[in-house]
Amino acid sequence: MKKRVLVVxxxxxxxxxxxxNYLSKFPTQTTQFVKQLDEWKKQSGELTITELDQTSTFKNQVHTKGENASVLIFACSYADFLNLDPNEYEIVAVTGNSMGWYSALILAGAMNLQNGYTLINTMGSMMKKEVIGGQIIYPFTHDDWTYDFHEQEKILNLIIKCREEEHGLAFPSIYLGGYLVIGGDQKGLSxxxxxxxxxxxxxxxxxxHAAFHTPLMEEVSARAFQLLKPDLFQTPQYPLIDGRGKIWQPYSTSTHDLHNYTLAHQVFAPYNFTQAISVGLKExxxxxxxxxxxxxTLGGSIGQIIVNEKWLGIDSKSSFQARQKEQAFLVSLGL
Incomplete structure (x- = not known):
């Protein structure tokens, strides 16, 4: 009997x-698509996925730049996805975190490979000349991974105080399980x-990282609408869960609305990955x-969400770890 899976x-x-060298572990037939990505990258005069992945040294100033990192990360995710055994797994829904939303659109069939590449590379290259703002990350859980809502409220109040007292700009960026990612200008983040x-x-x-999912990205959103048209999108083959927890179903999705969400709200409003996973579990x-x-790196955040939903009776870090050891509920292909 096939296992029903939520893909992230x-x-x-x-x-x-x-x-x-992540891509070198896959059979050649799985990574045929990388040749096409490399060709498109060459046409743009950019480093290819193969060059980035097969280099002997990881360089922060190369591998973490948006124009390099975005398509590289997608390629690794897509190879893992294509390598899933259809006889073993039935995909019931697809979601992603932040840039992973763009990957999820392709995995769920809401974009073909070429259109998806266009979206990912365009959005990843928007700030080639200058990165707008940045992101910091901060935890708010107890030691057992349950949320400390009092601590979360203190963090959110500090973000408001930062703006009100004109220390700089700061906004909630990503709700990431027991972590809050904060986006803002460098003055506010400092x-x-x-x-x-x-x-x-x-x-x-x-x-x-730029100040993703904050009002500082409104100009990026406006440029994205000029460059990326609705006809890049199609109806998904699998249910898609977005960064608000909304489900885009195969038979009822408006591609116009999907385009609008992807280039507007998803770009300049907070991304609630916590809600996306919670909806995926419950629905x-x-x-x-x-x-x-x-x-x-998302494994801990997903574990924290599972704990706080008390999913399958998992209600603490130790019970999550025990379940993972006995019969893993969260399967991390990147390990």
Whole structure:
């Protein structure tokens, strides 16, 4: 009997020195599409996916740049997706985190490969000359992974205080399980980095990330509408869960609305990955959640969401780890 699975595509920051040569582990027939991506990259005068993945040294200033990282991360996710055994798994829904939404559109069939590449490369290259703002990440869970809502409220109040007292601009960017990603200008982020209490290595700033999913991206959204037209989109083959928790169903999706969400709200409003996973669990009750590679940086966040939903009776970090050891519910292909 096939396992019913919720497929999750990761976003920026997931391709690291530990994931170099990620694509070399796949059979040749799985990675045929990479040749096409390489050809399109060459036509743009950019580094190819093969060059980036097969290099011997990971370089932050190369591998984390939007024009390089975005399509590279998608390629790794897509290879994992194509490698799923259709005799073993039945895909019940697809979602993603942040840039992973663009990957999810392709995985779910809402865009073909060429149109999806156009979307990902265009959005990833929007800030080639200058990155607008940045992102920092900060946790708000207890040691057992349950949410500390009092702590979350304090963080959100500090973000408001940052703007009201004119320390700089800062906004909630991504709700990421027990983490809040904050986007803003460098002045605002620097103030928050000094003001938020130190917790281990938090807060820390994400390398080469812009102020994604905040009002600072409104100009990027406007440019995206000029460059990317609705006919790039088609109705999905699988249900798609977006960054608000809305489900786009195969038979009822308006491609006009999907285009509008992808280039507007998704670009300049907070991305609620927590809600997307919660909806995926409750609406589709999958046998497994499959997290595509590269890497496993989303594994902890998804685990925290599962804990706080008390899904399958998992109500703490220790019970999640015990379940993973016994019969993994979250399958991380990037490990």
């Amino acid at each position: 595509a990761p976003g920026r920051g997931t391709y690291t020195k530990d994931t170099l 103030w928050l980095m000094k003001t938020l209490p130190q917790k281990e290595h938090f807060p820390f700033q994400l390398i080469n 589709f009750a999958p046998d497994n959640v499959i997290l595509l590679g590269p890497g496993n």
